Amino acid sequence: MDADIEVRDLRKRYGSTLAVDGLSFTVPPGRVTGFVGPNGAGKSTTMRIILGLDAPDEGVALVGGRQYRSLRTPLRHVGALLDAAAVHPSRRAADHLLWMAQASGLPRRRVDEVIGLVGLESAAGRPAGGFSLGMRQRLGIAAALLGDPPVLMFDEPVNGLDPDGIRWIRELLRSLAAEGRAVLVSSHLMGELEDTADHLVVIGRGRLVTETSVGALLAAASGGRVALRTSHRTEAMTVLAGAGATVAATGRETVTVGGLPTERVIALLSDHGLPFSEVSAHRASLEEAYMELTRDAGEFTAAAVPGAS
Amino acid sequence: MSRVLRAEWTKLRTVPSTAWLVAAVIGLTLALGVAAVASVDTAHCPTPTTCAEDTARLSLTGVWLGQAAVAVLAVLAVTNEHASGLIRSTLAASPSRVRVLAGRLTVVTVTVVAAAALGVAGSVLAAAAILPSNGFTPAHGYAQLSLADGPTLRAAAGSVLYLGLVAVIGVAVATIVRGTAAALTAALTVLYAIPLLVRFVSDPGWQEQLQRWSPSSAGLTIQATTGLERLPIQPWAGLGVLAGYAFVTLVLAAALFHSRDAG
Numbered sequence: 001m002d003a004d005i006e007v008r009d010l011r012k013r014y015g016s017t018l019a020v021d022g023l024s025f026t027v028p029p030g031r032v033t034g035f036v037g038p039n040g041a042g043k044s045t046t047m048r049i050i051l052g053l054d055a056p057d058e059g060v061a062l063v064g065g066r067q068y069r070s071l072r073t074p075l076r077h078v079g080a081l082l083d084a085a086a087v088h089p090s091r092r093a094a095d096h097l098l099w100m101a102q103a104s105g106l107p108r109r110r111v112d113e114v115i116g117l118v119g120l121e122s123a124a125g126r127p128a129g130g131f132s133l134g135m136r137q138r139l140g141i142a143a144a145l146l147g148d149p150p151v152l153m154f155d156e157p158v159n160g161l162d163p164d165g166i167r168w169i170r171e172l173l174r175s176l177a178a179e180g181r182a183v184l185v186s187s188h189l190m191g192e193l194e195d196t197a198d199h200l201v202v203i204g205r206g207r208l209v210t211e212t213s214v215g216a217l218l219a220a221a222s223g224g225r226v227a228l229r230t231s232h233r234t235e236a237m238t239v240l241a242g243a244g245a246t247v248a249a250t251g252r253e254t255v256t257v258g259g260l261p262t263e264r265v266i267a268l269l270s271d272h273g274l275p276f277s278e279v280s281a282h283r284a285s286l287e288e289a290y291m292e293l294t295r296d297a298g299e300f301t302a303a304a305v306p307g308a309s
Numbered sequence: 310m311s312r313v314l315r316a317e318w319t320k321l322r323t324v325p326s327t328a329w330l331v332a333a334v335i336g337l338t339l340a341l342g343v344a345a346v347a348s349v350d351t352a353h354c355p356t357p358t359t360c361a362e363d364t365a366r367l368s369l370t371g372v373w374l375g376q377a378a379v380a381v382l383a384v385l386a387v388t389n390e391h392a393s394g395l396i397r398s399t400l401a402a403s404p405s406r407v408r409v410l411a412g413r414l415t416v417v418t419v420t421v422v423a424a425a426a427l428g429v430a431g432s433v434l435a436a437a438a439i440l441p442s443n444g445f446t447p448a449h450g451y452a453q454l455s456l457a458d459g460p461t462l463r464a465a466a467g468s469v470l471y472l473g474l475v476a477v478i479g480v481a482v483a484t485i486v487r488g489t490a491a492a493l494t495a496a497l498t499v500l501y502a503i504p505l506l507v508r509f510v511s512d513p514g515w516q517e518q519l520q521r522w523s524p525s526s527a528g529l530t531i532q533a534t535t536g537l538e539r540l541p542i543q544p545w546a547g548l549g550v551l552a553g554y555a556f557v558t559l560v561l562a563a564a565l566f567h568s569r570d571a572g
Contacts, residue, residue, distance in 0.1 A: 051401050054570040069404040073312075080401060086394035088324055095323035103316035103402040143398065 003029035003150035003182045005050060009059035012045055012206075019045040020056070021206035027184045029150065032177045034197030034214070035186040036290070042206040043186040044082070047155055051080055063151055075104040079144030080153040084136040089129025093120060093139050096128055097146060104147050114142040133160045141172070152176055154185045158192055170196045190290040202293060210293060214286065221289030222282050226257040226265050229278035239272050240265065256282055313403050313412035320399075321386055321416050330382035331424045334472070338375030338428030339435065345370035346436040351444030358450045365461040365534040368436030368454060372468045372532070375428055376475045376525070379421050380496040383479025386417050388489040397571050406567045410484060414559070418476045425472035429465050430456070460534035467531030467548055474528065474548070474555045475500065481558035484566050499554075500525045517541045524554045 005027035012020040020042040027033045035043050048054040050061040052068035060067065063078050071077050087096055097111040115124045118138040123131065128139060137157060144152055154173070158166045173196055177183045187193050193200070193214075200217060202209040210217075230236045230253060237247045237255055245265070246258040257265055262279055269276050284292070321327050346368055351357035390396040403409050437454040445451040456462050478499070483492040504526045510516040520526045520541040528551030531544045542550065 048397070048571070051397075052404050053397050053400055071404065074404055075402050078401075082397055082401075083394050086398055088320075088389060088393055088395060090325050091320075091323050095319060099316040099319040099323070100398065100402050102319055103312050103399075105312050 003180065004064060005151060005153075005182060005184060006062045006065075007046065007050065007059070008062075010046065010049060010056050010061060011058040012042075012049060012054065012056050014045075019206055020049070022059075023203065023206060023208055024059075025201045025208060025211050027151075027182045027201075028199075029182040030177060030180050031198040032173050032183045032185060032196055034190075034193035034200045035184055035203070036190055036193065036200055037188065037203040037209070039188050041188075041203045043188075043203065044155055045206075046203075047080065047082060047153055047184075047186065050153065051078070051082070073104045073147070075100060075106075075147035075149065077147070077149050078151045078153065079147060079149040080155075081137070081140040081144045081157055082153075082155045084133065084140040087128040087131075087136065087139065090127045092125055093128045093131070094124040096139065097142060100143055100146055106147060110146060114145050117145060118142040134162060134165045137161060137165065137169070141169070150180070151182045152184070154183075156186055156188070158187070166192075190286040194286040202290070217289045217293065218284055218286065221284035221292045223258065223284075225282040226260065226262050227278070227280050227282040228255045228257055228265065228269075228276060229253050230255070230269070230274060230276040232274045232276075235272070236269060236274050236276070239268055239274065243268055253277075313405075313408045314415060316399075316403065317409070317412040317416045321420065324389070326385060327382065327420070330378050330385070331420065333378035334375050334382065334421065334424040335428040335431070337378055338371035338425070339431045340371060341374040342368055342371035342432035343435050343439065346439050347443070349443060351449055357444050360445075361535070362445065362451070363533060363535045364436065364440055364445055364451060364454050365433075365458075365464045366532045368433050368440075369429065369464060369468050369532045371428065371432050372425075372472060372529070375425065376472060376500055377497065379425070379472050379475045380479045380500060381493065382421065383417050383476040384483040384489065384492045384496055386413060387480055387483035388487060388492050391487040392489060400571045407563060410480075410563055410566050414477060414480050417480050418473050421476035422469055422473045425469045429468045429472075433461065433465050463544065464532045464534050467544060470548060471528045471531055471551065474551045477555040478524070478551075478558055481555065481562040484562035485558065521547075522550060524551050527551055 008024050010020050010023040023042065023046060037043055045054065049056050050063065050068060068074055068078065094111060094115065097114060098108065101108065101111050115121055118141050120135065120138050120142060123135060128136065131139065141157070144154070157169050161169065173183055173185055185193065185197065197214055199213050201211050228236065233249060233253055233255060237249065240247050240257055240260065243260065245260040248256045250256050262281065266279055349362060349367060351360050354360040390399060399409060400406065433454060433456055440451070440454055447453060452458065454461060456465055479496050482495050486492045486495060503523045507516060507519040507523055507526065510519060527542050527547040530540050530542055530547035533540055533544055537543065
């Protein structure tokens, strides 16, 4: 079975809300694909459709070339963390994993293995209702890893985690992709994916905004601009604008300059006797690139679509 | 199917409320049965032989209370997954809705039938021990209560089946409405409110018709061992009416569960 996800012309309506509107993308094996869009963009709906939980009105979602509902033991093909809070509060964590293992024909030994993998050994015998959010995320990830699946999906896995937890999940996601698995991870915050994802599927209002690599997106957003730090910000901006540059203040002493090469910026400032402490090639953050992208996408705005997520 | 069965059994047994509710099914059935039997004495009748008491039915009075625990157990087994969102994990692990429903129905019903068998057998045994001391003796025209007696065995086994059917209806109703409060209200209305309301129908003809077709009134006629000619519906036919309701709600539940998005 191929390790990939393919979504084709997906459309899903809940009442009067069009949650997913003709969405197509693929998640290839061996890398982490970020699934990004504001809250309500249709990420969770798309994931639920991939898992056969909700039926699409149109289009198909295939996992390894097959529809999820046709899989006999799906947890061996796809592992997913949709909602870490979805546990019975008084069932012990180990039992939560045990029934899933039994449903997939996996040995009890596998439960202990994934508990060790996520570092929940000391809590496995306790009811999941008393778990912190971070522990629940780990339990949810253990459940996703139970069947050692070639395809993995995580919906907002770092939501509400402390920095240690975030770092742990990032490293886990990267190592899973390095093992050749297809990993889809959603987030409504671009920055969360900056160090994790290789590839991005950006959606808004249920539609694809772009499908691109993180590197290409950053390069396009940086666009040869220059970052400048100077104590004479206002004067510098006047001079540079006069020379035909597009300038934008990004802080009390920082300016982003577009349309002029770095040498010309330095020359202009020197000619006018304006001191500066730093001139460097501007490196856009993923967040900036995202804003740029969604501005270019025209009709797409970051407003949440009510009722869907 | 065996995978789904094992998973559903693990889910049912690893929630503490299941053990409590199984204990409640047995305890309530037994307690009310014993209380009912202990409260009746031939000394209260004009003569000991004219009590005309259906001692088998009397000993099984507790089923009327035990069914509440059965309904709660069956409903919670389904609705707790909808409340927590766990249903999505269940259906992700076992995508066949029909198999999940069948597995769940099997483990809940088998558990309830086992508990009911204990509660009902205990009730009959306890009654057999108490009744003679309250004047219900062969000398007064009352045979010793025993499961070896055909009608008594039918009443007892039928009561176990009755509670099994209540479990089926509980699972089916909960699958249809999904919310705990709504499902419990629906199940308890069927079991308690309808028979109660039927008593307020003044027209005797109407009342008999309603008793014949209301699920719990019809189903509980399986407990009668005397005066069968005065019953609105005969014992097995009455239990058949309840089974009919169970079947219809189950088919509706399966159809909805299969076609709806996992919620």
